[in-house]
Amino acid sequence: MKIAITGPLADKNLGDYGMFINNIYDLSSEHEYTVFSYNSDFVKSLKQDFLSDFNLDFVDVDLKQKEQKKPSILDKVKKLRRQILSLDRKKYPTPLEIINRCENFDEIKNKIIESDVLVVSGGGYFNDLWYNWKRSDDLFKIIIPIIFASYLKKKIVFTANGYGPFDDSSSFYSMIFSEAKGAYFGCRDEKLSPLYLSDIGVYKYEKLPDDLYLIHDNLLNSNKSKCYGDYIIIELYDSISMFSKNLESLRNIVSYFEEKNITVVFMPFDINKKTEEFLRKNIANKNFVFYEMNDYLKLNDAIDMIKNAKLVICNRYHAMVLSVANKTPIINVIKPVGDYRYYYNKNAGFLDNAFGSENINYNDFIKSSLDDVYYLIKSEYDSFCERQNKIYDLDIYLSNKNKLKEKRSKYFDNIVNR
Structure with a gap:
């Protein structure tokens, strides 16, 4: 089976890349993998240190730089006036605008075409922080494969993600998640994530353990x-x-x-x-x-x-x-x-x-x-x-751990069973 994976897996922060490693170990080395990344230098280290037995290809998602137009004095005055009068309306990039920023558009699209399923690895990056922070371009690089998979009617499976808070970014995430109709959503908490998901139109999800809670034996x-x-x-x-x-x-x-x-x-x-x-x-x-x-x-x-x-x-x-x-x-x-x-x-x-x-x-x-x-x-x-x-x-x-292990096992079976 050909599995594509996206997520915050190219971060050196142990939690982010660790979820990806644990997930791919549980999916097993019998499949072929395309792993979408935003830091190829680091993921090469992961391949050498943890994934030498896996048949995988790391593909960077490249973005065109945003056009930076230097504002004139008049522009600054107009902006200040809009802010004072609360006339500023936030603009949200549409899915089409995001994928049109992708410099290797054809490469990413073709990799998705070749794949049987797209796995969205776990973490806490679908939120206001990543959208408004300096990490927004990394977020878009994670999302681009999801948009392509949605357009191409591919199976999309989110592992144990946390969602929200969305606040100012709720309109953006509503657009993105509405594209992923029919996707399987894994949720790692039943605290606030279900509330935030419902706010953006997602009502069905599977309760799962965090992607790093049940460690694969090969990591011990x-x-x-x-x-x-x-x-x-x-x-x-x-x-x-x-x-x-x-x-x-x-x-x-x-x-x-x-x-x-x-x-x-x-x-x-x-x-x-x-x-x-x-x-x-x-x-x-x-x-x-x-x-x-x-x-x-x-x-x-x-x-x-x-x-x-x-x-x-x-x-x-x-x-x-x-x-x-x-x-x-x-x-x-x-x-x-x-x-x-x-x-x-x-x-x-x-x-x-x-x-x-x-x-x-x-x-x-x-x-x-x-x-x-x-x-x-x-x-x-x-x-x-x-x-x-x-x-x-x-x-x-122990009882909860065993229940969560069973849930994760069944959910991952769904990834590899068409």
């Missing part, structure tokens, strides 16, 4: 953690100014674990040299170390590290997913994206899938600041870990 092949003794992991990403504001809390957390002879491993899901330089300069404790990686954090190594950690403190959603999947105590510092809806939808929605909201207290897993994290650790670290470990031992945890 690392022993990196043996280098660190007893350790916890800190995975945080933010601006230098935010790290500076939270520096005292970070120092306090590191010092607490130094007294317990536990190493603190700083393991970001995406390399940021400026952050590393700042932390090296400002945290001098001997038990504070940086996880050594080359170009990117490898998924199998990260799984092994998380599985054997005593605790994970993180920002990223997928650090929490992998921790819960491996029964590792976790504190997620929820991060605002404008407001907290985006991460509340992801984090609380995932915890509901894993445990059921009636069986847990979200506050046992989610905190709003590093100050709150330090206070929790200082006041009740041992009892907190014991509390989470008891939750992992509940029958409902």
Whole structure:
């Protein structure tokens, strides 16, 4: 079978590319794959490190640059007047405008023609953030294969995606999703995503586990953690100014674990040299170390590290997913994206899938600041870990995991069965 895949798989952020790797392992190496990308240099590394046994072809989706007309003084005055009088009307690119920006139009179209199905790999990129952010062109590159597959009446299967919030971009997504009539929609939460989907005209979806919750056996092949003794992991990403504001809390957390002879491993899901330089300069404790990686954090190594950690403190959603999947105590510092809806939808929605909201207290897993994290650790670290470990031992945890595994298996069978 010939399978085409699109999604945020060309990001070095472990969560984004990791979902793609896990999905393609579950689909198996017996098929032929065309993988649409927006960063061919990085995906070549993925092919070498994880996919050497797969018959696949990475194809970049190329976009023409937007025409940038320098506004005149009169144009600026008119724009200011429209803004003051609230006369500005937002313009949304139609599907036709988007694919007409595709420089390799014929190549992408022909690849879709040759394919039996288009798989839209999971993540949280169908939202206002990606549409309005500097990542909008990457979003369009992900969407272009969907538009072509829609026009060509190809089977389209979305794996476990999160959707929304849409806000200003709802009209845009309504156009895109209305083109994909008959597509199969996988949804990784039943918190806010179903509401956002209904707002743009999608009412049928399949509840699925996150694409990284049920890890393929072939990704459990690392022993990196043996280098660190007893350790916890800190995975945080933010601006230098935010790290500076939270520096005292970070120092306090590191010092607490130094007294317990536990190493603190700083393991970001995406390399940021400026952050590393700042932390090296400002945290001098001997038990504070940086996880050594080359170009990117490898998924199998990260799984092994998380599985054997005593605790994970993180920002990223997928650090929490992998921790819960491996029964590792976790504190997620929820991060605002404008407001907290985006991460509340992801984090609380995932915890509901894993445990059921009636069986847990979200506050046992989610905190709003590093100050709150330090206070929790200082006041009740041992009892907190014991509390989470008891939750992992509940029958409902294994029962939910088995149900989600069955759902994912049946859903993926639908991908390869015409």
